[in-house]
Amino acid sequence: MDVVYQEGQNIRAFLEANQNIFEEQLLQEAGDVREKIEEIQRIGNIDLIANAHKLVRYIIDQHEEDLIAFSEQEGEAWAKYSLTLTFKLEWVQAIRRTIWRFVERYEELLPEQRETKDFFALEKRINDFVDKFLNSFFLSYSRYKDRLLESQQQLVENLSVPFIPVSASMCVLPLIGKLDLERMNIIEEKVLMQISDQGIKILLIDLSGIAHIEGDVAERLIRVIDGIHIMGSQAVITGMRPEAARKMIELGINFEGKVETKGSLQQALSDYFVSTAEEL
Template sequence: MERHQHKEVTEFIVHHREEFQNKLLSEAKEVANKINDILQSGNIDLLKNAEKMVTYVVEGKENELISFAKQEGVAWAEHALTLTLKLEWVHAIRRALWYYLFQYDQQNTHGLNISDYRLKVFEMEKRINDGIDKFLNSFFISYSNYKDELLNAQRKMVEHLSVPIIPISPYIAVLPLIGVIDIYRIHTIEEKVLMDISSLKIRTLIMDLSGITDMDIDVIHHFQRVLSGISLMGCEAVITGLRAELVRKMIHLDVSFDEYAATKGTLQQTLTEYFTTNAMESI
């Protein structure tokens, strides 16, 4: 299609807006049942956005189409709208658009021979389908990127919550660790520990490992580096609750935490010792 024809097609569809929208809704019954809910919950006007998408596709406005697709991807991901609904809606737009392109052709292709008509249809099909495919591709990438960023942020928040540094006096804090410590979590522990030592002015950090049954080799070595960092910040690290399984593994690996941390039996015994010592010093 020539550029002036692009405008003519969009004007034709806008002129028949109500019929186009009804056709669109009849092609996407599942979405049609939820169109008002989507508008109210996400402020997403599906019919208005469909017309915008059709305009960009028909008029070959690729940059605007891709930018719009990215905005749509974020909006759908942000409001937890499903990809299934989006696919149904876009395919409905494709079918409705082709229906009205056919109607337009019926009124504007008189006098073309069959060869020219086939060439025109082929070029139109390529332009329209390529445009819709570009929209879908950009939409899915934007949707996926937003979801990934959201999941990473949520995971980081959960991981930080799983590193609860609890002040028990102006300069002493306890860090009880439970569950599996993988390489990702040990990085979170490192970040949280060093930041909190600085912000809370911690002089002694008691790390209770009674809830940890195992660490792999890389995590054990990284844990040593965390203890080194604690020492470099002028804080005393105390480890309690080392379990037999982990100690045996450290013995076989010829690894020890003694260089950077004091090791004691249970958390309860250690707290009793520290509070008794502090009480005696305050007398």
């Protein structure tokens, strides 16, 4: 390795004086990652070469606080743009190997060889900092992905329980697709929260998009209706299909006294607005 060395240089100055050679060596060590450098820059605006030099400075100077902040920033960026973790690991390990090639060459050029214990102390400091970077990077990556998953889950829950305001005191809850216990748990929680937060007095639950209702789901629906009643609101079931109605009859479930039923959502809304107009 043809490098520049001036007597009295510390390892930091030696690396800076040979920055271009360091880059060449790093790219040789980087394997598959060097073919992805431009793609990673394009996708996530991440300059792997510049970031490698920054990481090396934090490692050599033992700037732990800066290194942790940088690793968290990197972890979030790689998670945000769904960049391959294998490439990141390969790249950081290539940086580690390149640092050690230069440390080895630096040690050879020193006029006096340092004691073995000093060399092993240097080895421990460098490797510990590389490991700290990787650990913090993966934690940051994981936290970002967890937040993203939670946000997506919240979006799915909101879409599966869509409240449509009709007036200041009335909302429509159209249910479409398959009802299972997991979804019913979400519906129950959202219904009670919305009644409390929005002051809903009448909740129209439209079942015209539900073809089949299993027994445990029907029982949970009754529990939701009971909860609505306890909260001081009125539930109105609309659009129940014949198949669902037959299942209710088979199960011996009777809505009488608990909830008002209407043949369709249109009928329920028409009756509501007619009665409101008459009151005025």
